Amino acid sequence: MDTKSIPVISHFEKSDEYRNTIHRLIPGGAHTYSKGDDQFPSMSPAAITHGKGAYCWDVDGNKFLDTLMGLTSVSLGHAYDEVNERVIREIHKGVNFSRPSVIEREMAEKFLSLVPQHDMIKYAKNGSVCTTAAVKLARAYTGRTLVARPIDHPFYSYDDWFIGSTACDSGIPDAFKQLTVTYQSDSLEALEKLFDQYPNQIACIISEPEKWNHLEPDFYQKAIDLAHKHGTLWIMDEMITGFKTDFPGSIRKFNAQPDMATWGKGIANGFSFCALTGKKEIMEYGGIQRVGQPKVFLVSTTHGGETHAIAAGLATIDVFEKNDVIGHNHSIGDYFMAGAKAIIERQQLSHVLSIGGFNWSSFLTVKNANGEIDFGLRTLFMQEMIKHGVLYQGILAPCFSHTKEDIDLMLYAFDAACTMMHKGLEDGYEKHLIGNSVIKPVFRKLN
Template sequence: MDFTASNEANKRLHDMVPGGAHTYAKGEDQYPAGMAPVISHGRGARVWDVDGNEYVEYGSGLRAVSLGHAHPRVVEAVHKQLELGSNFVRPSKIEVEAATKFLATVPTAEMVKFAKNGSDVTTAAVRLARAATGRQVVALCKDQPFFSTDDWFIGTTPMSAGIPPQDLVRTFPYGDLAAVSELFDSTDVACIVLEAATQTDPPPGYLEGLRDLCTFHGVVMIFDEMITGFRWSEAGAQGLYGVTPDLSTFGKALGNGFAVSALAGKRELMELGGLRDSRERVFLLSTTHGAETHSLAAAMAVMDTYVEEGISEHLHMLGTRLAAGVREVATYAGVGDHVVVRGRASNLVFATLDAEGNPSQPYRTLFLRQLISNGVLGPSFVVSSALTDADIDHTLEAVKKACTVYRQALDAGDPTPWLGGRPVKPVFRRFA
């Protein structure tokens, strides 16, 4: 493969855009040296870079494009709405329609407010919780990678430069009810923030136990459904597991790539950001572009497609076949203990382990390099519903070739000759 045009575009991006991308997880440092494609266009589960290379793509839009690129139903809905105008001085009728459809799709919520990104709605949920409880401390699940770009979360990561110490944040491990109970007993906690599920289903009784603890202590329970929303079920993880949070946040799959997110939850909390409550007002979400009509049209088309076509189940089916195939190929190549597929079938990731079984960025680099060379752009194995049997077959053939090289590197005791340059980097690190 030739990457001349992509490499030149990456240089220009770094000259003009800090980090060379508008999302750190899309950065050039996340890909092997000289092999970070700059995308020209995409359709379905395939993308093409500016050099003309074609790939089967996974994790599209950081899990946002779950129906595939340029999905006809979404594109048609957006096109029709754009001809009617995209933003007005007063709410548009589509805001009524979108809210109605969302609350019907996520019946555990009583009110909803739309925005553009997940960070804003998650921070708004924290603000509501603090105002409603009169407390300040946020309990944050420490085993989950990302909740917001705002200070209360980023201040807890290695990239905390420029952020005051976050003295009002406490952390807890996922799956440990006793730890949460001890935290609630010792600290006046305003809210607890977590993804309801991670790479595995929650331990039996865990979410129910959290719900009971939050109710008993008067703590606001917030589910971050950015990833689980729609991928787990149309109503998110809360719909699948039957546990209702006080507030929840949605995004990513909601817009199939269009910028739309949602804060949803109980009326008594949400009304603090409204005009019909006698309590002190909360400046909740007030965004110029929060209800752009075309993004709401996209969200409505996504919700209809998920419900009518059973997309959540289809994603699960595709992921199940892909995971089984990768495990079979890796085992056959003798690297079944080193290339490990994890996660819910609709949200698969992979681990690359060294000879001692430790996570390895060099071996991840080797694996990514081989995938890209064989036409698979896969920082994860998160599927979209646009994947075909031929796409999965192509992917498994690429994985087979990658695993063969992986075995050679393990046998040599050093992956360096197969890296082509520096290894890929973790997103959250203190120095570039």
């Protein structure tokens, strides 16, 4: 790699102007908290104008290698031609009608052919809508009220049933907070204890199939079996794992038999198309053919059947079926993880930096010399990556457009950030951080 051609980016004037005005217009300045200014250093792009493949450009015209890819939703690449062409064809036919569009059945048949465990599917524009719908169905089906979720997993929905169980519970009535209980994700004993504590009360468990560590391949199914023994439904949230761990996701990898599964990020290359799949006897509760039975108002959204987003989903599935996208993305992830670990070792920073997770989504942990998680040092690390043209929040979610050359650039920046880490450890991060923005946890009690 010709490192002389790698720019050092230091101009963020238009970004600064954007940052200074946007909070007057939009609470949070963004539409997911993890895109917010409090998640980035001051020397960073505040807004993106466009993207192509694995790259994006900010308001100052700076070009960055993207590593989180639209919060992991862009599985093929930005403005991916095959997807966009299909979307544009659909747009020309109209995007929303007063009866369903035929593309809804086409997608249902296609998606369910990928998930033979499930018989029915419902669409939405957001993942939260799908997880909440799954919870509602589980309550209606079981007649129980409690929902259980892993305490060590960060996010399942912005709706009351979930966000009320986090530190960000302002605005959620206590009565709702009581209805969600938690357990440690990787422990069958913890799950067993939960069932002992709340006998016949838990309607469902919602859990991501893979999060932090590699678990035994049969762990997840054992957990599902345990839930079923207690009359509890299992919702597998494939929002992040879908189209990443495998195709269509961990449900296939583990041959798991959850009652429902939720899908979003990645299944439509960043377009707003999400889905809930499930077994017929449960999903039918949300239908209109159980004459004389209570009607569950499951998901009813004006934009849920928007045709071009569904078309994006169909085109994305097509690319995954015709190419080994999963294999490519995993090899990119492996290449980065091996390179980054080697740099950490060579730079003798193993006591403060580590790369964990998986080849489909690796994460960086930054600690200080006392072994504590350190957001100041993390911000400094990000600042240095961004300076070298890599928009890195500590997660690499590889997409089909990433190449090994892109990862070489990323590793070059990673090496530079490690060198800066030494300075931060020696003199304190404050001395090297430009501006006063230090990133904060997304899920916190106070602003």
